[in-house]
Amino acid sequence: MADTGYLSGVHADLSLTVDGRRHELTVDTRTTVLDALREHLDITSAKKGCDHGQCGACTVLLDGRRTLSCLSLAVAHDGSEVTTADGLGADGALHPLQEAFLAHDAYQCGYCTPGQICSAVGMLEEAAAGHPSVVTSDLGADLTAGVDLDRTEIAERMSGNLCRCGAYAHIVDAVDEVAHREVAR
Amino acid sequence: MTLTPHAMGTAMPRPEGPEKVRGRAPYAFEHPAAEPLYLFPVQAAIPRGRVTAIDTSAADALDGVVLVLTPETAPRLSDAIDPDHGVLQSAQVHQYGQYVAAVVATTSETAREAADLVRVTYAQEPHVAALDEDSSELYGPDTLVTGAPADDTRGDPDAALAGAAVTVRATYRTPMEHHEPMEPHTTVAVWEGERLVVHEATQAVSWTRQALAGAFGLAEDDVDVVAPHVGGGFGSKGGTHPNTVLTALVARAVPGRTVKYALTRQQMFDLVGYRPATIQHVALGADADGRLTAITHDVVEQSSRIQEFVEPTAAFSRGMYEAGARRTTHRVAPLDIGVPTYMRAPGEAPGSFGAECAMDELAGALGVDPIELRVRNEPEVDPEQGLPYSSRNLVACLRRGAERFDWSRRDPTPRSRLVDGWWHGTGVAAASFPVVRFPGSEARVRAARNGALGNGAGAPRYVVEIAASDIGQGAWAALTAIAADALDVPVERIDLAIGDTAFGSASPAGGSSGTTSWGAAITEAAERFRDKYGDDPDDGDEADATTPDNPWAAEYAMHAYGAHFAEVAVHADTGEIRVPRMLGVFAAGRIVNPLTARSQFLGGMTMGLSAALHEESVLDDRFGHVVNRDFAGYHIATCADVGRMDVEWLDEDDPYVNPMGSKGIGEIGIVGAAAAIANAAHHATGVRVRSLPITLDAFL
Ligand code: FES
Numbered sequence: 001m002a003d004t005g006y007l008s009g010v011h012a013d014l015s016l017t018v019d020g021r022r023h024e025l026t027v028d029t030r031t032t033v034l035d036a037l038r039e040h041l042d043i044t045s046a047k048k049g050c051d052h053g054q055c056g057a058c059t060v061l062l063d064g065r066r067t068l069s070c071l072s073l074a075v076a077h078d079g080s081e082v083t084t085a086d087g088l089g090a091d092g093a094l095h096p097l098q099e100a101f102l103a104h105d106a107y108q109c110g111y112c113t114p115g116q117i118c119s120a121v122g123m124l125e126e127a128a129a130g131h132p133s134v135v136t137s138d139l140g141a142d143l144t145a146g147v148d149l150d151r152t153e154i155a156e157r158m159s160g161n162l163c164r165c166g167a168y169a170h171i172v173d174a175v176d177e178v179a180h181r182e183v184a185r
Numbered sequence: 186m187t188l189t190p191h192a193m194g195t196a197m198p199r200p201e202g203p204e205k206v207r208g209r210a211p212y213a214f215e216h217p218a219a220e221p222l223y224l225f226p227v228q229a230a231i232p233r234g235r236v237t238a239i240d241t242s243a244a245d246a247l248d249g250v251v252l253v254l255t256p257e258t259a260p261r262l263s264d265a266i267d268p269d270h271g272v273l274q275s276a277q278v279h280q281y282g283q284y285v286a287a288v289v290a291t292t293s294e295t296a297r298e299a300a301d302l303v304r305v306t307y308a309q310e311p312h313v314a315a316l317d318e319d320s321s322e323l324y325g326p327d328t329l330v331t332g333a334p335a336d337d338t339r340g341d342p343d344a345a346l347a348g349a350a351v352t353v354r355a356t357y358r359t360p361m362e363h364h365e366p367m368e369p370h371t372t373v374a375v376w377e378g379e380r381l382v383v384h385e386a387t388q389a390v391s392w393t394r395q396a397l398a399g400a401f402g403l404a405e406d407d408v409d410v411v412a413p414h415v416g417g418g419f420g421s422k423g424g425t426h427p428n429t430v431l432t433a434l435v436a437r438a439v440p441g442r443t444v445k446y447a448l449t450r451q452q453m454f455d456l457v458g459y460r461p462a463t464i465q466h467v468a469l470g471a472d473a474d475g476r477l478t479a480i481t482h483d484v485v486e487q488s489s490r491i492q493e494f495v496e497p498t499a500a501f502s503r504g505m506y507e508a509g510a511r512r513t514t515h516r517v518a519p520l521d522i523g524v525p526t527y528m529r530a531p532g533e534a535p536g537s538f539g540a541e542c543a544m545d546e547l548a549g550a551l552g553v554d555p556i557e558l559r560v561r562n563e564p565e566v567d568p569e570q571g572l573p574y575s576s577r578n579l580v581a582c583l584r585r586g587a588e589r590f591d592w593s594r595r596d597p598t599p600r601s602r603l604v605d606g607w608w609h610g611t612g613v614a615a616a617s618f619p620v621v622r623f624p625g626s627e628a629r630v631r632a633a634r635n636g637a638l639g640n641g642a643g644a645p646r647y648v649v650e651i652a653a654s655d656i657g658q659g660a661w662a663a664l665t666a667i668a669a670d671a672l673d674v675p676v677e678r679i680d681l682a683i684g685d686t687a688f689g690s691a692s693p694a695g696g697s698s699g700t701t702s703w704g705a706a707i708t709e710a711a712e713r714f715r716d717k718y719g720d721d722p723d724d725g726d727e728a729d730a731t732t733p734d735n736p737w738a739a740e741y742a743m744h745a746y747g748a749h750f751a752e753v754a755v756h757a758d759t760g761e762i763r764v765p766r767m768l769g770v771f772a773a774g775r776i777v778n779p780l781t782a783r784s785q786f787l788g789g790m791t792m793g794l795s796a797a798l799h800e801e802s803v804l805d806d807r808f809g810h811v812v813n814r815d816f817a818g819y820h821i822a823t824c825a826d827v828g829r830m831d832v833e834w835l836d837e838d839d840p841y842v843n844p845m846g847s848k849g850i851g852e853i854g855i856v857g858a859a860a861a862i863a864n865a866a867h868h869a870t871g872v873r874v875r876s877l878p879i880t881l882d883a884f885l
């Protein structure tokens with residue numbers, strides 16, 4: 001057969017721990033983490049909106065950090081821990097962010113929502129760890145105690161997750177509530 | 186009848202919410218199937234011509250490829266279908282990106298690779314893909330897509346303009362725009378003998394069923410379409426597009442196997458409709474007191490050569506204000522591109538940009554406050570139909586918004602407020618959207634006293650079935666509340682079932698018509714049920730009904746109204762434009778679910794903001810394709826674009842619209858939003874931007 005420029009039919013064995021459960025699987029080396037979840041493991045909490053790293057619908061926590069699973073090849077993440085929105089809550093309960101999304105109706109169609117929520121969980125941890133954003137006003141300040149998240153900070157840090165239903169105003173309300181509840185605690 | 190509200194008007198979280206925030210609510214592609222096959226298409230690389238040869242040998246030879254279909258090998262479809270539904274039926278190419286072959290394989294990676302290996306050769310023919318006002322191909326269509334006449338003239342508008350004390354004449358442009366819901370268009374199809382079962386991302390399971398039955402020459406009963414949850418649509422999942430027919434066609438060739446196909450984001454710019462670009466010539470004439478004496482709104486817009494779609498752009502100007510004389514016309518340029526379709530507030534969204542910016546220009550020319558100008562031209566009866574209004578509270582919306590936006594303290598002088606290097610300004614625009622009721626939705630109410638649902642001897646539960654669709658607007662919650670009030674029971678006793686043709690026929694989630702059309706059917710079914718069985722029915726008692734006609738339809742004009750207020754900041758050096766604040770005040774009858782209604786209004790306003798600042802599909806007329814065909818190129822509003830955004834609605838009691846007293850609210854939020862922003866940008870900078878999107882170069 002002519003050289004097609006493809007390296008097809010190459011498979012790899014790997015394991016992924018998803019929402020606390022370990023899975024062994026064999027995938028085409030071109031398979032993304034997102035497709036490994038959705039098409040191989042039938043775990044469809046993370047959504048495919050663009051497959052190109054442009055929308056955030058596929059956001060999961062990959063080894064604790066928010067990650068676009070459509071841009072991550074499964075073969076490169078053998079042994080990783082993946083948390084989807086379905087695995088966020090303890091003991092089957094909803095995570096506080098999920099509760100806040102419901103209370104503020106921070107979604108309409110719900111397709112971007114699991115990604116928004118995973119992104120918010122990762123984002124709150126980034127802020128708590130003192131990661132600045134482009135709108136953080138005083139970069140000289142000591143941020144080790146965490147960045148104070150006003151609405152501008154939240155909106156900026158959530159802007160990698162598109163919502164065509166336009167639920168942004170309510171998403172900021174929901175994240176704001178949880179961010180300040182957590183600080184108060 | 187008119188319902189007494191108990192559940193209606195009370196904030197109700199979406200019943201499907203907990204599943205959605207976990208990601209468990211199943212969208213079409215997630216329907217479980219044993220060993221599914223994956224489809225990937227081959228798309229035409231020319232805008233017009235013929236396929237002369239297709240070489241599939243390399244694709245056929247690939248491990249995992251089950252089938253490569255071409256126009257020569259594809260099963261035949263019936264002829265009596267929409268022109269763009271005839272996928273793989275001939276060698277003709279009528280648009281760039283048209284399906285010319287399709288691969289099915291055991292994995293998505295293999296299907297995509299194989300599709301790339303298919304070699305297609307073409308004989309290209311001349312094409313036209315630029316919207317040109319001077320084109321000799323422009324023609325005057327008979328009707329708009331709504332069925333209304335394309336042209337409508339009252340009085341002598343040219344004479345009235347010539348005699349007007351003040352006139353404004355300007356040309357406004359709106360671009361081609363794409364809906365781009367976050368869930369891609371998806372079909373999961375399997376043939377079980379002569380039955381076709383489809384899980385589909387659709388706003389209208391019944392329309393999908395009808396289209397597929399037509400394409401394959403089946404009885405409608407032999408097609409099942411299922412869509413309990415749909416990830417947005419905005420019009421693009423209303424009509425059936427070639428992707429759905431293609432998937433069913435491919436599945437036909439592998440009977441018993443499930444074939445899955447979700448469009449890539451790029452393919453969504455080719456094949457599933459768009460809002461056509463418009464060029465709008467608007468002229469307003471007024472007397473010295475600011476009373477309109479003439480309105481003309483003459484539109485030139487895109488359509489497709491293979492199938493006419495006439496965006497009802499100027500229809501907005503037929504009913505909004507009183508004017509002695511009025512002309513609205515539409516001319517269409519048939520291009521060799523995909524077929525346009527309804528996109529959130531088709532007609533009203535682009536048309537209100539021209540009309541409501543022109544009103545702002547007229548206010549400036551007259552030296553009259555733009556709110557006052559609108560109040561002075563408030564009609565007594567509907568200018569289009571000559572009917573009294575069932576209710577019209579535009580003025581109240583404008584006044585309430587003015588109060589909240591501190592309008593009385595506004596200095597009307599443009600370019601008068603510079604704060605920290607940003608020019609600030611505020612603007613207003615009005616909105617309206619008709620109350621639409623589609624006929625033919627079937628609703629069924631059934632009592633469940635035993636079994637899993639009924640809980641034995643206690644109070645009866647009610648199963649309410651209707652093939653409605655929830656694309657995010659909140660039908661699950663709203664129809665549950667309506668059913669509860671219609672049966673006069675708490676919402677906890679309602680088990681709603683939607684999104685499946687097993688429940689009969691239903692009109693689409695479109696035209697902001699869902700709650701009206703489906704709610705009226707459910708109310709009617711509930712009324713019949715109670716007439717027959719009272720409030721203590723036996724298990725299995727049931728009654729059904731179809732959406733009744735509105736007895737008041739010929740007596741009153743029925744519309745929702747709204748007023749948008751925007752604050753805009755434009756950077757004095759860079760021209761960067763931001764919208765720190767938006768407010769929408771609406772009068773839309775009874776708000777069935779305040780929690781989700783707020784989201785609908787905000788969602789519409791956010792899409793209006795997006796249209797104002799970002800959205801434009803750039804058509805390369807040399808090749809007939811959209812260049813910026815993904816989210817890196819086609820920008821939509823992000824979280825950081827949205828500043829303070831507030832919504833308020835007025836209490837409005839309208840006994841004529843439907844039993845709920847509600848008006849549709851899915852689209853009015855976008856109508857006028859871009860005009861308010863453009864008007865605010867003018868106030869901020871003195872620069873009048875008459876074309877969308879409003880980008881920084883306009884201010885430099
Ligand atoms: S699907 Fe991964 S970013 Fe869009």
Ligand code: FES
Nearest residue numbers: 108109110163165
């Ligand atoms: S809720 Fe529909 S895209 Fe965000």
